[in-house]
Amino acid sequence: MVEIDTPNQNCFLVQPRDFQLPEPLPLQCGRALKNANIRFETAGTLNAEGNNAILITHALSGDAHCCGRHTPSDRKPGWWDDMIGPGKWIDTNRYFVICSNVLGGCSGTTGPGSIDPDTGRPYNLNFPVITVHDMVQAQKRLVDHLGVKHLLAVVGGSMGGMQVLEWAVTFPDFVDKVVPIATACCFTPQNIAFDWVAREAIKADPDWKGGDYLPDKPPAKGLGAARMLAHITYLSNESMDRKFGRNLQDKSDPENYGYAFDFDFAVESYLQYQGRSFVERFDANSYFYITRATDYFDLTAETRGDLVAALKDVKSSFLLVSFSSDWLFPTPQSVKIVDALLRNRKEVSFCEIKSSCGHDAFLLEVETLGRMVRDFLATPRRKRA
Amino acid sequence: MRKARDLDQNRRRDLEIISSLVSPGDRVLDLGCGDGVFLRHLKEDRQAQVMGMEIDPESIYRCIANGVPVVQRDLDGDLSFAEDGSYDLVVLSQTIQEMRRPDQIVDQIVRVGKLAAVSFINFGHWGCRVQVCFSGRMPRSSQMPYQWFDTPNIHFGTIRDFRALCERLGITIVQETPIAARFPRLTKWFPNLFAVSCVFVLERKSGSAVK
Numbered sequence: 396m397v398e399i400d401t402p403n404q405n406c407f408l409v410q411p412r413d414f415q416l417p418e419p420l421p422l423q424c425g426r427a428l429k430n431a432n433i434r435f436e437t438a439g440t441l442n443a444e445g446n447n448a449i450l451i452t453h454a455l456s457g458d459a460h461c462c463g464r465h466t467p468s469d470r471k472p473g474w475w476d477d478m479i480g481p482g483k484w485i486d487t488n489r490y491f492v493i494c495s496n497v498l499g500g501c502s503g504t505t506g507p508g509s510i511d512p513d514t515g516r517p518y519n520l521n522f523p524v525i526t527v528h529d530m531v532q533a534q535k536r537l538v539d540h541l542g543v544k545h546l547l548a549v550v551g552g553s554m555g556g557m558q559v560l561e562w563a564v565t566f567p568d569f570v571d572k573v574v575p576i577a578t579a580c581c582f583t584p585q586n587i588a589f590d591w592v593a594r595e596a597i598k599a600d601p602d603w604k605g606g607d608y609l610p611d612k613p614p615a616k617g618l619g620a621a622r623m624l625a626h627i628t629y630l631s632n633e634s635m636d637r638k639f640g641r642n643l644q645d646k647s648d649p650e651n652y653g654y655a656f657d658f659d660f661a662v663e664s665y666l667q668y669q670g671r672s673f674v675e676r677f678d679a680n681s682y683f684y685i686t687r688a689t690d691y692f693d694l695t696a697e698t699r700g701d702l703v704a705a706l707k708d709v710k711s712s713f714l715l716v717s718f719s720s721d722w723l724f725p726t727p728q729s730v731k732i733v734d735a736l737l738r739n740r741k742e743v744s745f746c747e748i749k750s751s752c753g754h755d756a757f758l759l760e761v762e763t764l765g766r767m768v769r770d771f772l773a774t775p776r777r778k779r780a
Numbered sequence: 781m782r783k784a785r786d787l788d789q790n791r792r793r794d795l796e797i798i799s800s801l802v803s804p805g806d807r808v809l810d811l812g813c814g815d816g817v818f819l820r821h822l823k824e825d826r827q828a829q830v831m832g833m834e835i836d837p838e839s840i841y842r843c844i845a846n847g848v849p850v851v852q853r854d855l856d857g858d859l860s861f862a863e864d865g866s867y868d869l870v871v872l873s874q875t876i877q878e879m880r881r882p883d884q885i886v887d888q889i890v891r892v893g894k895l896a897a898v899s900f901i902n903f904g905h906w907g908c909r910v911q912v913c914f915s916g917r918m919p920r921s922s923q924m925p926y927q928w929f930d931t932p933n934i935h936f937g938t939i940r941d942f943r944a945l946c947e948r949l950g951i952t953i954v955q956e957t958p959i960a961a962r963f964p965r966l967t968k969w970f971p972n973l974f975a976v977s978c979v980f981v982l983e984r985k986s987g988s989a990v991k
Contacts, residue, residue, distance in 0.1 A: 712849070733851055734861040737831075740807070745851045746840045763837075767844050774847040 407480050407487075409436045409463035409473070411503060414537050420498075421532075426523040430512050433537050434459045434503025435495035438479065439487035445544040449485060449772070450534060451475065451494040452551030452558035455625075455685055456677060458502035461494040462487070477761040484765030485550070485772070493541065497558075498533045499525045499685050501678035507606070508678050519680055520606035527554075527692040531561045535569075545569060548772055552576035552757035553724065554685070557692045560732070564694060567710040571776055574714045574768055577721055577757040579728035580702055581693040586723065589628055590686040593621035597679050606680050618679045619670030626669045631720035631753035635662060702735040712742040714771040716764060718756035719749045744771065793959045794899035795821075797979045798871055801897060802826045806868040809833070809893065811855050811885070812875030816843030823848065831867075856880045862892040873899045874977070877933040883945060890951050890984045899979040902958070904938030904972040923976065939972040942980060955981035 413434055419427040436459045441448055451461045453474065462479035464472050479485040479492055496504035499522070507522035514521075538546060549562045549570055556578025563573045582590075600617030602608055639662040643652075658664045698704040713736055717729040726747045736743040748763050750756040757764065795818050802808060804827035810819050813832030816839075822828040832850040834840050843850035856879055870893030876882045877900055889896040901923050902908075911919040918928040926933065937945070939958065946953050958975030960967040967974040 714844070737851070737861040738863070740866070742849050743851060744840075744844055744849045746837060747852055749837065763841075766841055770841070770845040770847075774844070 406467055406469075406472070407438070407463040408467070409438050409460070409465065411436050411459060411465065413503065414540055416533070416536055420529070420536070422523050422529045423526045424524050428498075428505060428523060431498070431505040431533065432503070432509070433495050433498075433505075433533055435493060435537055436460055436463075436473075437491065437493050437541070438462055439489070439491045441491040441542060445542060446547060447489065448491045448493060448538065448541075448543040448546050450538060450546055450549045450562075451479065451485075451492060452534070452549060452555035452562075453494065453497065454551070454553035454555045455689070456673070457555070458500065459494050459496040459504075460502075462492065475758070477758075478765055478768070484761070484769045486769075490547065490772070491543075493538060493543075495534055495537055497530045497554075497685065497688075499530070499681060499688060501681035504533075506678070507680035507684055520683070522680070522684060524687055524691075525684055526688050527557050527561050528565065530688065531558055531565055534558070534562075535566060546571065548572040548574060550574040550576070550768065551578075553578055553754065554689050556724075557689065560694055561692075563709045563711045563713070564705065567708050570711045572714070572772065573711045574716070574771065575729075575732070576716045576764065577718055577724045577729075577754060579724050580695060580705070580732055582690055583728075587690050589624065590690055593624050594683055594686060596620040596624065597682065603679060606683070608679065613674065614679050615671075615674045618674050618677065618682060619667075621682060622673035622677075623666040623670045626666060628723045629754045631722065631751055633720060633751040634753055634755075637751070638662075639665065702731060703738045706732075706735050706739050706741065709736075709739075709741060712771075712774075712776060713744065714767065715743065715745040716757075716767065717745075717747045718752070718754070718760065719747055720751050721754045721756060723754040794873055794977055794979050797957050797959075798869075798873060798897045798899065799826065801869055801895065801981065802828050803868075805829065807831070807866070808869045808871065809862070809867045810871040810873070811889070812872065812878070813839075813843060813848070813850060815839050816846040816848035816850060818871075818873070819843070819848040820846045855885060858884075859888045859892050864891050865894050867893045868895065869893055870896045872896065874901065876900050877935050877937075879935065882935050882937070883949065886945065886951065886982070887949050890949075890982050894983065895954065896982045897979060898942075898982065899977060900937065900942070901933075901977045902939050902972065902975045903936040904940060905976055906973050909973075939975060939978050942978070946980070946982060950985050951982050952985050953980055954983055955979075957981075 413432050416431045419429045420431050421427045457474050460473040461475045462473040481488050496502045499506045501508055507518045511518045549559045551559045556575035559573050559575040562570050597603055597614050597617035600614035602612055603614035642661040643659055644661050644664045653659050695702050695705045715729045717726040733745045748760050750760050752759045802822055806828045808822055808828045808830050810832045813819055813834050816832055819830040819832050823830045832843055832848050833853045834850055840850050840852055870889040879885050908919040957979045958967050958971035959977045960975050963974050
């Protein structure tokens with residue numbers, strides 16, 4: 396699964412940029428965010444009509460770096476580089492691709508680790524609770540700033556898919572096509588429960604200190620445990636079985652258990668590695684804020700649970716995709732959205748891709764997904780009545 | 781698994797007939813829409829608002845490439861997503877024989893569509909009868925190239941069978957167009973014996989509730 400990309404002199408280079416919001420950003424919780432910064436990257440060129448722009452929305456642990464490399468010596472490209480780039484499924488020779496780090500994140504956009512202009516110290520847990528709606532409002536200000544008059548499409552998976560749905564509902568006239576992948580119109584109690592346990596693990600780490608941890612001493616154990624738990628939910632039993640089986644870590648001694656509680660099994664050491672490497676690139680307080688935003692996300696919040704009513708005014712054409720072994724955002728969650736769109740007589744396509752990769756499939760099944768996304772983006776829209 | 785809907789000679793005839801039912805702006809739902817070539821034709825040449833349903837992923841990818849909106853669905857489920865009379869035409873072309881309960885889907889399509897068009901291969905054709913009669917084996921033809929044990933076509937019927945089903949379900953047959961490559965006059969007089977396939981246009985009996 397982990398690909399080691401060799402550094403390439405002819406590789407596709409992108410640059411991170413920053414956009415400082417000129418006005419305070421009003422948030423759903425009632426507070427406003429002053430001096431908010433949005434870290435973003437773009438690839439390709441906006442055409443003269445300003446209508447070839449595609450916004451990519453990232454998942455929980457993603458960032459603005461969706462494709463290409465920052466320097467030729469970068470070991471790994473952006474998180475969706477298989478999908479996006481010159482001549483790729485989302486072709487940057489044709490489209491102007493924008494991706495920004497979400498509000499509350501820890502990869503350049505204002506989040507709990509940023510300095511509170513009122514106190515001159517990091518927000519930590521004084522950062523306002525942000526929602527998916529707030530993330531989308533920040534993205535809208537960014538695309539306006541970039542001179543985009545109309546988004547050709549918004550594309551994203553998982554939490555990125557939630558932002559896609561939010562875009563379609565909040566700015567129906569601004570978005571032509573939307574591609575929500577492996578997502579849902581709200582979290583199930585099971586999803587909320589996993590987030591709760593992950594945050595509890597962080598809270599239980601003495602280094603967390605109520606969110607006021609020192610930058611050089613983060614709650615590494617807690618955040619690592621949270622990531623390990625979440626990582627299990629991104630895989631499927633089938634993919635874990637194929638990858639690890641009951642193999643022991645020490646292959647030289649395949650028969651012998653250690654009869655202790657250090658890791659014996661390959662799957663244990665894999666999770667340990669995933670947890671550790673996550674701590675190096677992610678902030679514990681951001682994990683609180685972003686998971687909370689997904690817990691609160693509910694497309695039907697204003698229509699008392701009525702999804703048909705919630706989607707009544709959308710105008711975008713939809714392509715929904717789910718994956719057969721994804722038990723975090725299972726297919727029926729997508730079908731529910733499809734049925735509500737059909738009931739509203741909206742233009743919608745849907746396909747469940749057969750995959751054993753679990754929720755992670757949305758990043759791995761690029762061939763099948765890419766083909767559909769490419770062809771969907773290329774279809775001219777019918778004139779609206 | 782579902783055979784590719786290449787528009788062969790006999791096939792095109794039933795789609796031509798169905799196509800003639802469509803007016804600009806009509807909402808058309810095609811159940812088992814294959815690669816979407818037919819819906820693309822309705823969309824581009826007859827300015828219809830089209831929607832396809834299909835179960836086979838490869839066909840779905842092709843629909844999307846053909847610019848046709850398509851939803852993956854097992855048609856043996858119900859059509860509860862659609863309100864009564866919410867489509868001008870629901871198409872079930874050479875799909876009914878693959879369904880577990882043809883009676884239930886026919887009942888559903890006349891609920892959902894103001895009109896429904898069903899086309900199927902006529903098992904009462906003399907060629908089929910001769911094969912069963914003289915070889916004592918299940919018929920096979922260019923239209924039905926499968927063996928009895930591997931065929932996806934699990935519910936064959938004749939034109940007379942279908943009329944009886946409509947009668948039983950209280951459905952009005954608006955139009956019945958038998959299709960044959962030869963013997964046009966005999967086909968007209970004895971469709972159940974000479975038609976290779978047939979297009980039925982159906983609607984709910986007037987008086988049965990459509991909102």
